[in-house]
Amino acid sequence: MNAIAWGAALLQALLYAALAPLLVGWIRKVKARLQNRRGATVFQPYRDLRKLLLKEARVAHTASPLFRAAPYIVFVSTWLAASTVPLIAVNLPTAAIADIIVLVGLLALARFFLALAGMDVGTAFGGMGASREMLVAALAEPAMLMAVFTLAMSAHSTNLASVIDYQLGDFALRPSFLFALGGLILVAIAETGRIPVDNPATHLELTMIHEAMLLEYSGRHLALMEWAAQIKLVLYGTLIANIFFPWGIGLDFAPAALATGLAAVVLKLFTLGAALAIGETVLAKMRLFRAPAFLNLALLLALLGLLSQVILEVGA
Amino acid sequence: MSITLLPLLQQIVLVLAAIVLFTSFVLLSQARLIAAIHAFAWQGALVAAVTTVVAATGQTHHLYFSALLTLVLKALLIPWMLHRMTRRLALERHVETLRRPALVIMAAVALVIFSYWLVLPMVQQEMTFTRNIVAISLAVVLIGLLMMVSRQQAVAQVLGFMSMENGLFLAAVSATAGMPLVVELGVAFDVLVAMVLFGVFFFQIRESIDSLDVDRLNRLTETAEVGEVSTGRAPPRAAAGEGG
């Protein structure tokens, strides 16, 4: 049993890594269609990664060893964070190893090194990106924690698996979850660097955040960073999908259950991706200093969720 | 109780005491230094007289001695010393301008009433006589202090001080029939030494601010601002000695 559980955990870890580019490709595709372009195939991101991996890496003279270590740390911690989120089945051992707070912590670790890497070479852009990233994170992280605390307080657990079990167990239309969902979505948008907070497809120095930190990277280092970003996107998508709409996720590790779980989650992710794409097409990127307002809204929503949980759902 | 019931000697005591009080009023309002010294001498003489009378009433013989002491010290020696000093300081003609004399006199009167009111609670029948004497002497003491407050002339201040001492003597002899002899002597000695020292200081003050106006002894203060202090305070090296 335990071996199977670990196997499933490993499987879904690999799935995360494997599916991540696909989701990005899908979002790009949808966006292209919405903009009346044909757009590249949904598998384009895989090709990009492969291309980057085959290129030689170039490192600035002024870079320190940390510059070369960072991509691995970022990739690994993001990946580990992702693999603790039940993708196709609940009750994974990884979920027990690391609960929601650890998840946030691992993402913070990744961000920490990402920002340091940005500052390492000593270019203005890198510093700018790091500074802005930390600002966004400083506001997004509490919102994220508050949102998950809302779940945790009603589920009496910070263990994602048990939260999902709880959701599946006795589902009710909870105002707190509504707020939490809203908050989490906003956080996800900010954290994954999507419009309107950041624009993944631009190198206009005044607007970029995430890209500014990657400017100096190339070759496999860049590949790892990009890949990590894609995994992060899937992670947030899965978090939203599987916590708030857990139906279909496998309750045991029988192949059938896993298959349905996979199908279900892929379906959910593609819907979310489509929604995101639509959002990005209709919205415009906002000025950096309106981002705090955006994130304060997220924090407010999350906090309201927590309070309404406390006030309205006593004993829940 | 009314004065008529008192034995004659005690009546005399009361009369003398009243005159002592009057003399201290004279001291308070006397602007001419020499005259003030004379008034002070008279006061001393009167205190001595009181002492003798009390001695006669109470057959307490050592009081004769202290009466003699008082007479010599307060009526003769100290006035004489003051006289000499005023002459050596060329102050015979000195006339002090009293500020608001009426007010000062009023205050003095108030003090007299106050001190009488103070001693009222000492109610014990056989004591009314002494009680009143205590009131008088307390008044004399307070008026002496008032005089020191109101006069800015060093010699006049000393006069005030000495008339306080007179008040004390009066209290000592009339209320308590005299202190133990050792104390009397000690007090007298102290007063004498004090007088000598006062003499020394007159000259020291004179040479330091070439006047005896105590209002001009105002260098040692906290209220002065720093700049002024640097000039006003002791030339520091002089005050504390050369370093190293």
Add this chain to the structure above:
Amino acid sequence: MIALLIVLLTPVAGALVLAVLRPLGAAGWLNVTVSAITFGAAAWLTWMIAAGVEVAGYGFRVDDFNIYLVALTAFIGLTTSIFSRPYMRHVCETGLTRQRGMRIYHSMYQVFMFTMLLALTTDNLGVLWVAVEGATLATVLLVSLYRTPEAVEAAWKYFILCGVGIALALFGTVLTYFAAQQVIADPSAGLTWSTLYRHAGHLQPAVMRLAFVFLLVGYGTKVGLVPMHQWLPDAHSEGPTPMSAVLSGLLLNVALYAVVRLKMLVDGSLAESSAPHLAGYLLMGFGMVSFLVAGLFLHRQRDIKRMFSYSSIEHMGLMTFAFGLGGPLATFGALLHMLVHSFTKSAIFVTVGHATHIAGTQRIDNIRGLIRTQPAVGWSLLIAVAAIAGFPPFGVFTSEFLLLNATMKAQPWLTVALLSGLGVAFAGLFRHLHPMVYGAAPEGQKPVRANMFPVAIHLALVLWLGLSIPGFLAQWLDRATELITGSHLL
């Protein structure tokens, strides 16, 4: 008895000899010797008392309360004389005073010691008064020793204010005598403290109340209670430093001692009256006012010696408050505080003397970088002030600890005032101390010949008292406490 006689007569003899002794060095040494003999005799006397020998008679009375002050007085007299020998030589070299001045200084020093010891050991209120007045007369010449205008002015103010105060005290004494005559047959015993204390219950309250006010204002002037304190900073700042040391370390104590003795009488007589604790409340009021006001004064000082004299006022206020508070704990604390304050404060004045010689001035703004110039002086000043500010492990903290807790028990809300006062005073001291000891030394500032032995010994004692109060001293203070309050602490 012999010991007592030696204690009293040695200074007198010393004073007579020193008044005529011309050679300077010899005078200095003789001064030390005389003080040493006095101290030896005092130690002997102390030992006798500790052994339980009754020393009384001829109008003298040595009990647990005054004996420790006698020992303290003799001891500080000795250490100060040790310090004053080189110091005054130095002063003499700078030509501030002449041979004659030195003769006056030395003999008056001994006269002062004599009056102090007399005031402490006598059993007669009149003699007590005479002695305290004598102390004034002895020191007033020393204050004006340098003959600078300021010195003369200070001396005059000192003389006038203390003279008036003392005169009022005499009036109080007369009234006490007056009250005594109603109850004590033998008129000659009418001023004997022990007799009075025995009959305290019968003394007429109305008279005693009146008397106590005069005595309090009178002796309070010498204690330096606000608002009769104005002479104190002047006299301390203008007189020679050894004088300041003994004034702060001894004279104030003796005056306070007199007040406490008289309070004991008044408490006895007022016991059945409407306001039994009147004396205590008066003392508390004066003490608290002096304590707070002096603390505020510290903030606006420009002269280092004035500053520390204000801190003396502050501590005197604290002790007065404690004695007024009454109760064994407070009294014990007050007695202890008297001890440690005298040690610390005289140590401070000794150090300040050296500091002023180093900087050549008493102005705080011109005293800089002492630690750089002469670490011994700088550090001693710093540590001594830390001690006087009530930092452990020094004894002042111990006594303040006791006082605070006594207040806490008796009048909880007054502790707030006490604490804020301590804070204010502390800030006042250190804001001036900091620039003096720290920082770079100004140009051409040179170290001086300094004899830090008295400082070291005083601070060592204070440290010892702070870490642990030796048993015999505790017993001793406790007996004194019992004498004053009538109840044990231990």
Add this chain to the structure above:
Amino acid sequence: MTQHTALLLAGLAVLLALVSSVVSVAAIRVPRVLRLLVMPLFGLAGLAALAAGLLILEQGGVATATLPMGLPWLPSRVRLDVLSGFFLCVIGVVSVAVGLYGPAYVRGFERGRDSLTALGGFAGLFLAGMLLVVLADDAFLFMVAWEVMSLSSYFLVAFQHENAANRRAAFLYLLMAHIGGLAILLGYGVLASFGGGFAFEAMRAAPLSPGWASVAFALAFVGFGMKAGLVPLHAWLPEAHPAAPSHISALMSGVMLKVAVYGFIRFVFDLLGDVHWQWGVAVLVIGGISALTGVLAALMQTDLKRLLAYSSVENLGIIFIGLGLALVFLGTGHALLGALAFVAALYHVLNHALFKGLLFLGAGAIVQSTHEYNLEQMGGLLRRMPWTGLFFLLGCISIAALPPFNGFVSEWLTFQAALQAWQLESGVLRSLIPIVSAVLALTGALVAATFVKVYGVAFLGQARSRHVRRARQVPLGMRAGQGWLASLCLLLGVLPTTVIGVIDVIPRELLGAGLPQAAAHGWLWLTPVSPATASYSAPLVIVLLAVFAGAALWGMRRSAVRRVRRCDAWDCGFAPPTVRMQYTATAFAQPIRQVFGLLFHIEESVGQREDGAPRYQLSIADRAWSLFYMPVARAVESASRRVVRLQSGNVRVYLGWTLATLVLLLWIIS
């Protein structure tokens, strides 16, 4: 009997500390003594304290002894229980590091004019004082030790006193320490007057009415909070800690603040006994404010040591949040949850001692090799001092509460405690605690930002000034000191279960409730309440990280070209970046400054320098000054100005005062 061995060891520690301070007198003549003898003794004292603490912690129980000092009716007694033991460990760990670090570090002062005796002597006294505070068993000894600690650390702050700023800092520090000490003294006074004695047993037995208990609590909170640097009583801390030599700063920030925490715990949880949840609310609020304002202030600093000092304010805030939670839970009768929050606070006490000590030692290393405090002048140090760089990085990760390091564990525990708020009956508390945890979360994120800034500006990029470019590796001893703390940071991050298993004895003996579940599932699993509620397995996280990293590397090897070519920075193809084009610390903080600016007095001005070049000025002031400190100072000043009128200088006025007093009194009595 082992308890007594522990107590003996503790005594030995105190003794060694005192000896080290006495020995350092010899440094007047022979400066070498300081680094050859004093510092090693210091380290040994730390070692002894550590040993004593560990011994008593794993033995449990209590040992007492009586010292030949103190008041006649109150001989000073020392008492070693598990709480004291824990704090002995905290003191010991950092002191050992300082003992390793010190010898090489103090070399820097041998050429200076400042007295080495003062440095060594007061450091020894400082340590002895802290140890005695933890050991004291009666209020008197406690106060003595407490003030010895304050006083000696004050002398150390004033050590380099030729710098006027240091003098000011020292004065402010001593003043506030004194006032805080008086408040504590008063608090003990309340207990003593009810309990009838200064011995701690008597105080434990004191029958207090809730009102008086609250008074005592308030006094203790003010007194210890002032020492712990809680906002708004923190003003001295960012001034004093940077002023001291760095190894002392490490002790002050890492240890002395913890001693204040110890005092608070001893006073509130032990002596006061039954707590009220209202106190907890007060502590929570103050703790939250301290944490947030502390980290924001830290983020805006450009002086490295000041920044670290402010972050100490923040960390103490977190600790007090934990204690506040404990008070709330205990006050509402949830002993187990109280124990959980309590353990979280203790764990953070230990962690903060470790990483703040580490960071200050690192700062000291930087200062010694570059003589630079200002971040704006640093840069590129990682390549010049790799070891310090590495250790400092570990410190940054720990303090930023990132897994798998120790900072994360304590923050995780605090969150877990906060998340149990649903068990409380009162809705107010249930909604207050989440808000506090939100503040905690915000704080955590800002800390990360702060230390990204510190590390990025100081160690990454390129040197911004010549003397920094000439920085050299520091001697082995200094590296060893940092290494010791860094490795402990990692260890406590990886093996939290074991550590908590040890700490658990403290709440069990102090509060009567422990965490039975915490270590119930083996050393791998940390499950504070129950596995279903929350679980964290740091070792497995490490393992998985390693596995994934292995996988990634393996993948890279197979698929990617291994060559790496060095070239100029691309920087969007602009001109090759120069040193002055780097993002500065000020610039880094600018966005956050703009968002949270209203908490501070911020004055920005862009002007012209005399040479015509544009000039940017920025001043950030703590609002606490204008709100709390200036009014008091002004009040005292004006009061004294009024009072000195008494000393008008005119003798007649003086006589008038005498007369007036006399008349007044006479009037009063009759």
